[in-house]
Amino acid sequence: MAGKGNDKRGGKITTREQDYPQWYQDIIREGDLAEPAKVVKGCMVIKPHGYAVWEKIQRDLDGRFKATGHKNAYFPLLVPQSFITKEAEHVEGFAPELAVVTHAGGQKLEEPYVVRPTSETIIGHFFAKWIDSHRDLPMLVNQWANVMRWELRTRMFLRTTEFLWQEGHTAHANHAEAKEEVRRMLDTYGEFCEEILAMPVVRGVKTESEKFAGAVQSQCIEALMQDGKALQAGTSHDLGQNFGRAFDVRFQNEGGELEYVWQTSWGVSTRLIGGLIMTHSDDDGLILPPRVAPIHAVIVPIFKNDEQRAAVMEAAVRIKTALQRVDIANDDSPYRDFLAVEVDDRDMRPGAKYYEWERKGVPMRIELGPRDLEKGQVCVKMRLGTAAGEGKEFLPEEEFISGVRTRLRTFQDALLERARARLADQTVTLDDWEQFKSTFKGDKSQFAWCHWDGTAETEAKIKEETKVTIRCIPLPGQGPAAEDGTCIFSGKPSKGRVLMAKAY
RNA sequence: CGGGGUGUGGCGCAGUUUGGUAGCGCGCCUGCUUUGGGAGCAGGAAGCCGAAGGUUCGAAUCCUUUCACCCCGACCA
Known part of the structure; x- marks a missing residue:
């Protein structure tokens, strides 16, 4: 029964009505996603269950970037301080939140390094080395990295001092092409949010005062959280020739003239996980859409003695093996998305396991006991009652296995529909x-x-x-x-x- | 940076006012009984109380200094 778990053992989840920010923190703790690092100001430890969500996000996005012609690269964490100051607006925007390295190897450095808050500057420097001709364009690179911004106020996933993200950096021969790229990547983000995170977004352009420091124009996707607040979930910037000029990134065009490149940059971060939480989860804990769930199904075996245990475990392993062959990726997906299934045979009461997996947001639970074995059935319970299923369902094993792909995809769709309805409503x-x-x-x-x-x-x-x-x-x-x-x-x-x- | 708060077994806290050598709940370990919605009993391990200095016969407790983290405002993915 929903809501029953609170105020009992196993950690408390404040209701959203009582205190929304506290609920958010509780979900992260009880869902085992992350915890504040404490020993490092404003930083967090992303725990395995949370990091696995990030890995799923990475896998899908990375495929989309590659499908649009981008290649991954990696640039240094440290950036010479002088680089940051080369683009006037960029310095002004980032100077207050920089962490600076002044000493290394036991000595004071000639020139301090800043820990990258973003990499436009250092990538600009290398673009200048790499680009000579219009034949070198477009230059399309992406970097998966950590960055650091010394924020005054932090919240796990939404704003931490250090965070993980992806930053795409591209250079083009003309403004029109750069603008196309900006919009292409914004749409990539928008489609990803809806298809994979089941999080609807509004696509738009930032005002002058909200745009990225150093950009000509910033486009963004905005998502609506359950408390009515907006979350900027991704940005795509038209940098014009600003960084091209600052770092002297020039190419010879077809007419033989030297021209500054037109650049773009775009990024999404681990903040998406915060958005995911505040889009779907409820007072019983985390709810994860199947496409980003590290574990899709948990099988909880139930038995009273060793004999029953042996029989139930055998069936559990059989079902697990069958489920692991199911792929819930889209038909045109560049990767397979096989079900991750866990058999929870810990020596705990089944009820305690149910609550725990519900708090962790696992989309589907299978209860398997002697009664089910007798009838050749499985007991299935979805994390949330939707068109994919409501309450405990009892299905013949074969029927359950053959319908599981549809079941999870229907669940994914139902979460998106639910989020869309809330967006329309609010x-x-x-x-x-x-x-x-x-x-x-x-x-x-x-x-x-x-x-x-x-x-x-x-x-x-x-x-x-x-x-x-x-x-x-x-x-x-x-x-x-x-x-x-x-x-x-x-x-x-x-x-x-x-x-x-x-x-x- | 301004305002507020907190540092005591792994976690959450009590103890500080009125100094006497550390306690509770949860978790953890062992055993037995349990297992279809958060198990019960018994036994057990684990902390020199953020750090430094001082007062005192004696400091978690009083004084001084310091460090760190959290929350609320102004900046940001």
């Missing part, structure tokens, strides 16, 4: 400032499409008064159709609605 169109203020009163938040006069002043004032920020200016098809109107705050003319919400 998105409003507002035209009245008083209504706006009451919508965002106190800690309240949701997605609101509002007219904005396009000025940074208005944007800043809205933020100051309500903590609400402009999440993005929607790309075509991502919000209400463009229409003339008046700014919700200033009453001045507006050409279209923008997405507003409080953000993580």
